[in-house]
Amino acid sequence: MNKMIFERGSVGQIRIHVMPTTRFKTFAVSLYAGIPLARETVTATALTPFVLRRGTASYPETTQFREQLERLYGAGFGFDVYKRGSYQIVQFRMDTINDSFVQSEQLLLSQSFEFLGEVVTKPVTESNAFRSSYVASERENVRKKLEAIINDKMRYAAERCIEEMFRNDSYRLHPLGERSDLEQVTPESLYSAYQEWLKNTSLDLYVVGDTTLAEVEELVTRHFQLNRTASPGYKPEQVKLSNSEPRTVTEKLDVNQGKLNLGLRTDITYGDERYAAALLYNGILGSYPHSKLFVNVREKESLAYYAASRFDGHKGMIGIQSGIEIANYEKALDIIKAQLASLQVGEISEMEMTQTKAMIRNSLLEMQDSAFEMIAYDFNRILSGKDRPVEQLLSEVEQVQPADVVEAANTVRLDTIYFLTGQKEG
Numbered sequence: 001m002n003k004m005i006f007e008r009g010s011v012g013q014i015r016i017h018v019m020p021t022t023r024f025k026t027f028a029v030s031l032y033a034g035i036p037l038a039r040e041t042v043t044a045t046a047l048t049p050f051v052l053r054r055g056t057a058s059y060p061e062t063t064q065f066r067e068q069l070e071r072l073y074g075a076g077f078g079f080d081v082y083k084r085g086s087y088q089i090v091q092f093r094m095d096t097i098n099d100s101f102v103q104s105e106q107l108l109l110s111q112s113f114e115f116l117g118e119v120v121t122k123p124v125t126e127s128n129a130f131r132s133s134y135v136a137s138e139r140e141n142v143r144k145k146l147e148a149i150i151n152d153k154m155r156y157a158a159e160r161c162i163e164e165m166f167r168n169d170s171y172r173l174h175p176l177g178e179r180s181d182l183e184q185v186t187p188e189s190l191y192s193a194y195q196e197w198l199k200n201t202s203l204d205l206y207v208v209g210d211t212t213l214a215e216v217e218e219l220v221t222r223h224f225q226l227n228r229t230a231s232p233g234y235k236p237e238q239v240k241l242s243n244s245e246p247r248t249v250t251e252k253l254d255v256n257q258g259k260l261n262l263g264l265r266t267d268i269t270y271g272d273e274r275y276a277a278a279l280l281y282n283g284i285l286g287s288y289p290h291s292k293l294f295v296n297v298r299e300k301e302s303l304a305y306y307a308a309s310r311f312d313g314h315k316g317m318i319g320i321q322s323g324i325e326i327a328n329y330e331k332a333l334d335i336i337k338a339q340l341a342s343l344q345v346g347e348i349s350e351m352e353m354t355q356t357k358a359m360i361r362n363s364l365l366e367m368q369d370s371a372f373e374m375i376a377y378d379f380n381r382i383l384s385g386k387d388r389p390v391e392q393l394l395s396e397v398e399q400v401q402p403a404d405v406v407e408a409a410n411t412v413r414l415d416t417i418y419f420l421t422g423q424k425e426g
Contacts, residue, residue: 027209028371037170043177044193050138085314117223129187157259161418165263208371239316263416271386276396282311283356
């Protein structure tokens with residue numbers, strides 16, 4: 001029962017992944033629903049889970065919805081909307097205590113599936129549309145979340161760099177949608193879009209806890225009755241690099257601190273055999289306190305308030321973010337470029353290799369203590385088509401040599417330089 005592996009099955013075009021284990025005191029349940037990012041659907045898809053969490057056919061009032069969770073011994077329920085590669089993902093989560101720790105007349109896992117199934121498939125409706133008051137309030141909620149990004153200039157600059165870098169690609173879209181589209185969403189149009197989404201989305205349901213694949217399949221059969229004929233699945237990203245010159249975009253707003261962001265491309269993605277080397281490359285470049293960006297841009301030269309990098313292994317994209325004095329733009333850009341060049345020629349110390357491997361290893365091992373982290377890691381397999389257990393990735397990371405990092409570094413192309421500066425000239 002304590003095998004820490006996922007067993008696979010399917011029911012009604014829902015892929016099922018179950019890890020039977022007694023390690024945890026709760027059942028962790030995640031339902032991933034993914035569709036390709038598209039301008040026509042991104043806003044309605046983002047708004048849908050906000051409305052679904054307001055009420056169901058059995059619990060039409062939000063207070064009743066929350067009270068039912070309390071009756072499930074304070075079960076946790078939540079959702080996220082994000083993008084992975086070229087897909088918009090809605091993830092529903094439930095965290096329910098194991099029946100062995102409470103006295104309940106009905107099995108809590110069964111009640112949790114009944115609740116989650118109803119949230120997703122039996123929302124409260126009015127005249128074949130979503131309840132208008134729920135749509136209006138949640139539309140405003142999403143609008144405020146999108147406006148909050150504009151007010152957070154660090155997030156804003158990161159998003160704007162992606163928008164410019166992927167201006168001809170759906171990846172430019174924010175997973176919460178477009179503010180300009182929100183007012184056009186009606187209870188009727190949203191309900192129609194929800195029905196299409198439910199019919200066409202890729203569904204993966206995960207459970208970690210003291211259960212079996214057979215039990216979960218029976219619960220899905222009972223509580224997720226969907227009119228679906230296919231589950232489209234995911235297509236791994238095919239990255240094509242170009243040798244075009246980097247594009248520079250400067251934007252002026254009322255800011256005192258400049259935001260210098262660089263967008264880089266690599267043809268290494270999660271499914272690539274060089275993925276571990278790319279992880280090391282990004283770690284040495286800018287993910288940790290010992291990384292080159294942190295040490296050389298922030299500490300030695302005092303050019304940045306922050307300087308870091310992030311690798312999207314599903315898109316082949318590396319983003320560099322830094323906050324700088326506006327007058328230091330040219331100097332900061334030069335020294336960031338110097339860090340990229342140093343990796344390409346193999347200026348990598350033993351300490352950088354050792355510490356980066358240790359940080360990656362610690363992160364992967366800590367993940368084993370969280371059911372939801374293990375679920376999230378396994379979902380990479382579904383998105384990429386690459387089965388890479390944690391033990392395998394740990395081994396691959398340990399085997400990476402400096403020459404492998406250099407090889408990864410030389411796949412990286414600077415694509416976009418985005419600078420958010422003040423409205424007044426210095």
